[in-house]
Amino acid sequence: MRVAVVGGGVIGLSCASRLVHAGHAVTVISEGKPSETTSAIAGGLIYPPGTRPFDRCAAWTSTSVAEFRGMGGPGIRMMPGRLIHAERVPDPEWTVAMDDVAWEGATLTFTTAVVDTPVYLDRLAAGVASAGVRFEYRRVHDLDDVDADLVVNAAGLGGGDLAGDDSVRAVGGQVVHLADPGLTEWACNQGLDPVAYVIPHGTHVVCGGTEEPGRPDVDPDPDVAAAIVRRCRELVPALADAPILGTKVGLRPYRPEVRLERVGDVIHCYGHGGAGITLSWGCADDVLALVG
Ligand SMILES: Cc1cc2nc3c(=O)[nH]c(=O)nc-3n(C[C@H](O)[C@H](O)[C@H](O)COP(=O)(O)OP(=O)(O)OC[C@H]3O[C@@H](n4cnc5c(N)ncnc54)[C@H](O)[C@@H]3O)c2cc1C
Numbered sequence: 001m002r003v004a005v006v007g008g009g010v011i012g013l014s015c016a017s018r019l020v021h022a023g024h025a026v027t028v029i030s031e032g033k034p035s036e037t038t039s040a041i042a043g044g045l046i047y048p049p050g051t052r053p054f055d056r057c058a059a060w061t062s063t064s065v066a067e068f069r070g071m072g073g074p075g076i077r078m079m080p081g082r083l084i085h086a087e088r089v090p091d092p093e094w095t096v097a098m099d100d101v102a103w104e105g106a107t108l109t110f111t112t113a114v115v116d117t118p119v120y121l122d123r124l125a126a127g128v129a130s131a132g133v134r135f136e137y138r139r140v141h142d143l144d145d146v147d148a149d150l151v152v153n154a155a156g157l158g159g160g161d162l163a164g165d166d167s168v169r170a171v172g173g174q175v176v177h178l179a180d181p182g183l184t185e186w187a188c189n190q191g192l193d194p195v196a197y198v199i200p201h202g203t204h205v206v207c208g209g210t211e212e213p214g215r216p217d218v219d220p221d222p223d224v225a226a227a228i229v230r231r232c233r234e235l236v237p238a239l240a241d242a243p244i245l246g247t248k249v250g251l252r253p254y255r256p257e258v259r260l261e262r263v264g265d266v267i268h269c270y271g272h273g274g275a276g277i278t279l280s281w282g283c284a285d286d287v288l289a290l291v292g
Contacts, residue, residue, distance in 0.1 A: 001024050001025070001149045001150060001291065002024070002025045002027075002148045002149045002150075003019050003024045003025065003026050003027075003148055003149065003150045003151070003152065003291070004026075004027050004028075004029055004146045004147070004148035004150075004151050004152070005019070005026060005027070005028045005029070005151075005152040005154055006029050006030070006140050006143065006146065006151060006152065006153055006154060006155050006162065007028075007029075007030055007152075007153070007154035007155040007156055007158070007159070007270075008028050008030030008032065008033065008034050008037065008125070008135070009030075009034065009037035009038060009039035009040075009121075009154070009156050009276065010037075010039035010042075010117070010121065010124070010276050010277050010280045011039075011154040011156065011269055011270070011272060011276055011280055011283060011284075012028055012030065012152070012154035012155075013028070013034060013121065013124045013125055013128060014124070014280040014281055014283070014284035015152050015154055015269060015283070015284045015287045015288075016028050016128045016133045017124065017127065017128050017131070017133075017284065018284040018285060018287065018288040019152075019287075019288060019291065020128055020131045020132055020133050021131060022288055022291075024291070025132075026128070026132070026133045026134070027133070027134045027135070027136060027148065028128070028133055028134070028135050028136070029136045029138060029140055029146065030135070030136075030137060031137070031138065031139045031140075031158070032137075033137065034121040034122065034124070034125045035118055035121065035122070037121070037156070038156055038157070038250040038251055038252065038253065038276075039117055039121055039156075039276060039277065040117050040118045040121055040250075041117070041173070041175065041248050041249070041250030042115075042117045042250065042276065042277050043117075043175060043197060043199040043206040043208055043209070044114055044115035044116060044117045044120070044199060044201070044206065044277055045081075045112070045114055045186055045188065045197065045199045045278075046061070046064060046065055046068060046112045046113040046114065046115065046277065046278045047061065047083070047094060047097075047098070047110075047112055047275075047278060048060075048061050048094050048275035048278045048279060049190070049274055049275065050273075050274075051258065051272065051273050051274065051275040051278075051279065052256065052257045052258070053257050053258070054092075054093050054094075055093060056258070056260075057093075057094060057258070057275065057279060058092075058093035058094040058096060058097065059282060060278075060279040060281075060282025060283055060286070061094045061097040061275075061278050061279065061282065062094075062096060062097035062282070063281050063282035063285055064097075064113075064277075064278055064279060064280055064281040064282050065097045065098065065112060065113060066281075067281040068113035068115065068281075069113065073123070074116075074119055074120075074123060075115060075116040075117075075118075075119030075120035075123055075201075076113055076114075076115055076116075076120060077113070077114050077201075077202075078099075078111055078112070078113055078114075079111065079112070079113075079114045079184070079185065079186055079200070080100060080109065080110070080111045080184075080185050080186075081109070081110070081111075081112070081185045081186030081187055081188070082104075082107050082108070082109045082185065082186075082187050082188070083107065083108045083109075083110070083188050083190060084106065084107045084187070084188065084189040084190060084191055085106045085107070085108065085190055085191050086106065086190075086191035087106050087191075088103060088105070088106045091108075095108070095110065097112075098110035098111065098112050099111040099112075106191070114186055114199055114200065114201065115277055116201040116202070116203075117277060119201075120277075140155070140162065142162075143162050143163075143266055149265065150265050150266075150267065150291060151265060151266045151267070152266075152267045152269060152287055153266055153267065153268045153269065153270060154269050154270060154287075155270060156253040156270055156272070156276070157170055157251055157253040159253065159259070159268065159269075159270025159271065160253075160255070160270065160271070163259070163266075163268055163270070165255075165259070167255050167256060167271075168253055168254065168255045168270065168271055169213060169214065169254045169255075170213075170214065170215055170216070170251040170252065170253070170254070171211055171212065171213050171214075171215070171251070171252040171254040171273065171274070172210065172211075172212035172213075172214075172215025172217075172218070172249060172250070172251055172252070173208065173209050173210055173211060173212070173249065173250055173251075173252055173274070174208070174209060174210045174212075174220060174221065174224050174225065174228065174247060174248070174249045175206050175207060175208040175209050175228070175247065175248055175249075175250075176206075176207045176208075176225050176228045176229055176232070176244060176246070176247045177204045177205065177206060177207070177244075177245040177246050177247070177248070178204065178205045178207055178229070178232075178239055178242040178243065178244055178245060179203075179204060179205070179242045179243045179245060180200050180201065180202055180203060180204050180205045180242070181238055181239065181241075181242050183198070183200035183205060183236065183238060183239075184200075185200075186198060186199050186200060187235050187236055189231075189235055192231065194209060194210050194211055195208070195209060195211075196208070196209075196228070196231040196232050196234070196235045197209055197232075197235075198232050198235055198236045198239065204245055205239065205242065207228055207229065207232035207239070208228060208232075209228065210224060210228070211252075211274075213254070215249075215251065217249075218248075218249040218250065218251065219249065220247040220248065220249050222247075225244075225247040228247075229244060252273050252274050252276075253270060253271055253272060253273065253276070254271070254273045254274075255270070255271025255273065257271070258270075258271050258272055258273070258279065258283070259271045260283055260286055260287070260290075261290075262290040267287050267290050267291070269283055269286075269287050
């Protein structure tokens with residue numbers, strides 16, 4: 001079958017991978033290169049903070065953790081870490097996906113994948129290209145104009161417009177990269193507002209972050225960057241002398257629930273909010289199942 005995947009971020013590329021390996025003729029149509037997507041800004045910690053629907057997100061996370069564990073290699077490491085809450089909460093459904101889950105007071109510790117997203121996206125794009133996926137870099141204005149037997153709408157923030165769905169909103173997020181002093185654990189303090197997180201990737205550490213609903217631009221704010229660095233150095237004192245490498249802003253494609261469903265010859269898969277890397281392989285499996 002000739003399948004067009006609209007979107008070249010982590011969702012589109014993961015879907016393209018599953019589809020091409022199942023024998024379909026796949027074209028990825030994307031306005032931006034993989035390195036220019038929101039996916040390339042993501043810190044790459046694999047867990048789905050608050051993303052709905054909870055039961056499907058837990059299952060998608062399990063699939064992705066297993067996939068990342070099996071892939072290994074450049075850009076992917078399994079790593080222990082700690083998720084600090086203001087107070088102890090019931091175990092989230094997604095903890096079934098994780099190794100070594102334990103509570104220490106209000107801190108949930110577990111091992112999961114950490115994904116260096118620019119490295120990983122390059123790897124994913126090269127992998128699907130060598131498997132036969134074609135790339136077209138252009139904007140799609142109407143899914144009906146796409147010449148294919150089946151279209152996958154994996155356009156992230158653009159997915160709502162293409163589907164006539166006005167429930168998708170940008171939620172801005174700023175991160176700062178520091179040089180990695182050799183950290184062996186990730187950390188996230190969810191009890192703070194905004195949250196503070198530290199995700200090590202060997203060469204650099206992604207420090208965050210902010211959640212800014214409705215943010216229209218991706219221009220870094222130096223005062224916000226300074227506040228992120230301060231909060232992350234409090235969270236992980238080993239970062240005290242780590243040089244600052246740069247700061248980036250991305251727009252999360254927030255939707256009250258991830259949309260993954262088939263309507264005629266279109267499979268919609270967008271609205272992954274702050275968890276698209278986490279949900280990618282599970283969603284790609286479900287998209288493949290909907291192709292039939
Ligand atoms: C600061 C920050 C930190 C994050 N940290 C994490 C994390 O630690 N873990 C995690 O799991 N997630 C994280 N996320 C969330 C994650 O980045 C997103 O959920 C994910 O990138 C969504 O992937 P996507 O492929 O749907 O969208 P995108 O990566 O935005 O890709 C969308 C693609 O569609 C294309 N497109 C859009 N409209 C059109 C159109 N009309 N025609 C053609 N092409 C179009 C774009 O060019 C792009 O290629 C973070 C996000 C931010 C901003």
